[in-house]
Amino acid sequence: MSPLNSGSMPVLVLLLLFGHSLAAPPSFTVDYEKDCFRKDGEEFRYISGSIHYSRIPRVYWKDRLLKMYMAGLNAIQTYIPWNFHEPSPGQYNFSGDRDVEHFLQLAQDIGLLVILRPGPYICAEWDMGGLPAWLLNKKHIVLRSSDPDYIAAVDKWMGKLLPMIKPHLYQNGGPVITVQVENEYGSYFACDFNYMRHLMKLFRSYLGEKAVLFTTDGAGLSYLKCGAIQGLYSTVDFGPGGNVTAAFDAQRHVEPHGPLVNSEFYAGWLDNWGHHHSVVSSAIVAKSLNEMLFLGANVNLYMFIGGTNFGYWNGANAPYSPQPTSYDYDAPLTEAGDLTEKYFAIREVIKMYRKVPEGPIPPTTPKYAYGEVKLTKLQTVSDALEVLSLSGPITSLYPQSFIELNQDFGFVLYRTKLPVNCSKPTPLSSPLNGVHDRAYVSVDKVAVGILERNKVITINVTGKAGSQVDILVENMGRINYGRDINDFKGLVSNLTLGANLLTDWTMYSLSIDKAVDQGLLRGTGPTAADGTQPASLSPPAFYEGTFIIPDGIPQLPQDTYIKLPNWRKGQIWINGFNIGRYWPSRGPQVTLFVPASILSTAAPNNVTVLELEVDPCIPGPCTVEFTDTPILNATVKSQHKQLRKHFNRDDLL
Numbered sequence: 031m032s033p034l035n036s037g038s039m040p041v042l043v044l045l046l047l048f049g050h051s052l053a054a055p056p057s058f059t060v061d062y063e064k065d066c067f068r069k070d071g072e073e074f075r076y077i078s079g080s081i082h083y084s085r086i087p088r089v090y091w092k093d094r095l096l097k098m099y100m101a102g103l104n105a106i107q108t109y110i111p112w113n114f115h116e117p118s119p120g121q122y123n124f125s126g127d128r129d130v131e132h133f134l135q136l137a138q139d140i141g142l143l144v145i146l147r148p149g150p151y152i153c154a155e156w157d158m159g160g161l162p163a164w165l166l167n168k169k170h171i172v173l174r175s176s177d178p179d180y181i182a183a184v185d186k187w188m189g190k191l192l193p194m195i196k197p198h199l200y201q202n203g204g205p206v207i208t209v210q211v212e213n214e215y216g217s218y219f220a221c222d223f224n225y226m227r228h229l230m231k232l233f234r235s236y237l238g239e240k241a242v243l244f245t246t247d248g249a250g251l252s253y254l255k256c257g258a259i260q261g262l263y264s265t266v267d268f269g270p271g272g273n274v275t276a277a278f279d280a281q282r283h284v285e286p287h288g289p290l291v292n293s294e295f296y297a298g299w300l301d302n303w304g305h306h307h308s309v310v311s312s313a314i315v316a317k318s319l320n321e322m323l324f325l326g327a328n329v330n331l332y333m334f335i336g337g338t339n340f341g342y343w344n345g346a347n348a349p350y351s352p353q354p355t356s357y358d359y360d361a362p363l364t365e366a367g368d369l370t371e372k373y374f375a376i377r378e379v380i381k382m383y384r385k386v387p388e389g390p391i392p393p394t395t396p397k398y399a400y401g402e403v404k405l406t407k408l409q410t411v412s413d414a415l416e417v418l419s420l421s422g423p424i425t426s427l428y429p430q431s432f433i434e435l436n437q438d439f440g441f442v443l444y445r446t447k448l449p450v451n452c453s454k455p456t457p458l459s460s461p462l463n464g465v466h467d468r469a470y471v472s473v474d475k476v477a478v479g480i481l482e483r484n485k486v487i488t489i490n491v492t493g494k495a496g497s498q499v500d501i502l503v504e505n506m507g508r509i510n511y512g513r514d515i516n517d518f519k520g521l522v523s524n525l526t527l528g529a530n531l532l533t534d535w536t537m538y539s540l541s542i543d544k545a546v547d548q549g550l551l552r553g554t555g556p557t558a559a560d561g562t563q564p565a566s567l568s569p570p571a572f573y574e575g576t577f578i579i580p581d582g583i584p585q586l587p588q589d590t591y592i593k594l595p596n597w598r599k600g601q602i603w604i605n606g607f608n609i610g611r612y613w614p615s616r617g618p619q620v621t622l623f624v625p626a627s628i629l630s631t632a633a634p635n636n637v638t639v640l641e642l643e644v645d646p647c648i649p650g651p652c653t654v655e656f657t658d659t660p661i662l663n664a665t666v667k668s669q670h671k672q673l674r675k676h677f678n679r680d681d682l683l
């Protein structure tokens with residue numbers, strides 16, 4: 031290197047430093063005089079949409095974000111589910127589909143700002159509202175309050191999470207413009223201001239004084255009473271079809287100045303098993319969106335794409351009513367990311383207020399109908415305990431809950447004996463409604479009935495004293511909203527048989543996902559005892575089959591949907607990936623979304639089904655079918671749809 035060259039280096043460095051200091055550092059603030067946000071000093075309004083990375087395979091994040099960008103949105107909103115990232119205390123997972131930092135980076139690369147909702151509680155129709163089930167190890171814990179056990183866990187989690195988030199804040203060069211503290215706290219019974227103040231201090235200590243922190247509550251004074259807190263910017267949420275001015279009046283009541291914000295404008299709505307599929311018309315969404323944008327309000331459309339509750343991640347409403355696997359939400363982008371008429375209706379409205387990006391919109395991803403796949407029966411759950419229950423059974427006088435057995439999700443087998451001769455039909459009962467949530471009962475390996483939380487608390491059984499009673503209990507998803515979120519699973523109270531208390535239980539914690547993934551069930555034939563006559567009920571059992579992706583068709587594998595025509599209820603895995611729960615006999619969801627990313631062209635694809643109620647292989651062959659068209663709206667024999675969470679006109683008074 032010549033002396034001349036080395037001498038010029040400091041000049042270059044000085045120039046770089048000088049050039050940098052000319053531009054003000056990025057800033058995002060609330061302007062209480064002009065009633066708006068300011069980004070880098072300029073007046074700014076966001077038009078945002080909700081997308082939950084936890085409900086979309088990582089390979090599709092970019093496609094979905096790009097479609098959101100092309101709709102004219104300038105921001106996205108996402109939740110961070112605590113239980114998705116800390117499956118057991120102190121064990122964190124931020125890799126693969128859980129790599130939230132990668133998700134934030136993608137959003138930024140595409141040109142979208144981010145409204146981040148790290149909880150700790152998120153609702154979201156997600157198991158336990160995102161709180162980890164292991165919090166229930168403290169039996170009497172008061173969640174979402176100043177309870178010291180709860181606070182200790184929250185502090186530890188936020189001590190891990192928030193430092194990861196900090197570099198992604200807008201003022202630090204990232205996409206995150208605002209951060210929500212808790213979620214709709216005003217809808218929760220505890221109304222513990224010390225808890226909210228504690229969270230505020232915690233968030234401030236990790237994110238700094240400049241971070242814009244906010245709360246969200248239903249657009250009614252009754253919600254804002256316990257949800258709004260000094261030091262956090264209060265926003266509201268409400269759906270279409272109402273009086274937008276009146277709804278924002280609720281926000282103005284607690285936040286007389288600053289930007290108007292609807293943090294959850296419901297572009298669709300959630301489903302529950304056994305209820306009709308929710309549909310919200312594009313016209314009404316477009317109309318209310320237009321009204322809000324006309325007022326200059328900031329709006330987040332919830333959901334812009336709902337995605338899928340893979341595995342066991344769905345939540346439930348109270349009184350107990352679990353949500354299905356699909357979280358399609360009738361959103362502008364479907365569960366599979368398809369463009370809809372609602373997408374374009376929204377884009378047209380946005381066009382009136384800001385320039386939407388030019389260029390082609392990424393097309394709907396093609397779907398492929400792989401057709402029918404024949405399955406064969408493997409062992410029943412009761413016969414496969416050796417490979418399913420790796421830790422072996424635990425015995426106790428009275429039944430223990432999932433948490434006591436150190437299991438969070440899935441299934442536990444409870445086994446005991448009939449204490450007396452039941453030659454006549456004898457009621458087997460859960461007098462305290464303690465089957466959480468559904469129990470498949472067999473006596474000496476013959477299926478005798480199903481108990482279901484809130485729905486069926488007694489069945490009749492017959493059998494000799496000493497007969498083996500197997501009760502497979504399914505956790506169908508924890509309540510995610512309201513005061514009942516301490517949702518213990520399993521047999522949470524005693525069962526009775528006639529006048530007797532059932533005691534002396536042997537309980538098998540089941541690692542079904544591991545057994546399926548490792549192929550441990552493979553090749554186990556059905557037990558000889560299997561009949562050839564169709565029965566109205568059969569003991570829970572596994573079924574398996576394979577299919578090959580056809581050669582010579584370019585662009586395969588593609589996404590598909592699986593349909594189970596003669597099956598009743600259960601769980602499906604493809605190549606060990608837990609696709610979710612199926613329950614076509616209850617509806618409204620009939621097909622399950624299968625992303626191409628889990629399919630293989632290199633080897634036969636393995637389909638494993640745990641069917642809980644019938645044996646679809648008797649008398650004929652049993653098949654599942656891969657189709658290219660989703661069905662989420664089968665008619666159901668149902669009661670009325672639950673009341674909507676928000677936008678109750680009376681709340682506005």
Ligand SMILES: *[C@@H]1O[C@H](CO)[C@@H](O)[C@H](O)[C@H]1NC(C)=O
Pocket residue numbers: 123124125126127128
């Ligand atoms: C973390 O999560 C990813 C994505 O779900 C999963 O593939 C991986 O196995 C998990 N890691 C651990 C250690 O459990």
Ligand SMILES: *[C@@H]1O[C@H](CO)[C@@H](O)[C@H](O)[C@H]1NC(C)=O
Pocket residue numbers: 273274275276279
């Ligand atoms: C909407 O609410 C505002 C404020 O409460 C009220 O002034 C207005 O008349 C209402 N509009 C309609 C159409 O009811």
Ligand SMILES: *[C@@H]1O[C@H](CO)[C@@H](O)[C@H](O)[C@H]1NC(C)=O
Pocket residue numbers: 449450451494495
């Ligand atoms: C059940 O009935 C059998 C006869 O069928 C009898 O031998 C046995 O003692 C009875 N057991 C009980 C516990 O009542």
Ligand SMILES: *[C@@H]1O[C@H](CO)[C@@H](O)[C@H](O)[C@H]1NC(C)=O
Pocket residue numbers: 455456457488489490
């Ligand atoms: C049980 O059997 C008794 C006697 O046969 C009958 O009266 C009762 O309705 C049955 N209960 C149930 C829940 O099936």
Ligand SMILES: *[C@@H]1O[C@H](CO)[C@@H](O)[C@H](O)[C@H]1NC(C)=O
Pocket residue numbers: 428429430521522523524
């Ligand atoms: C079952 O009943 C016994 C005796 O009344 C009681 O001690 C125990 O707590 C009960 N167990 C459950 C899970 O309710």
Ligand SMILES: *[C@@H]1O[C@H](CO)[C@@H](O)[C@H](O)[C@H]1NC(C)=O
Pocket residue numbers: 549605629630633634635636
């Ligand atoms: C399906 O299972 C077989 C047997 O274990 C295995 O060889 C194959 O790789 C699996 N297929 C896929 C796509 O994982």
Ligand SMILES: *[C@@H]1O[C@H](CO)[C@@H](O)[C@H](O)[C@H]1NC(C)=O
Pocket residue numbers: 663664665
């Ligand atoms: C279900 O949705 C499809 C597609 O939108 C529609 O054609 C069909 O009529 C709907 N079926 C029911 C039962 O609502």
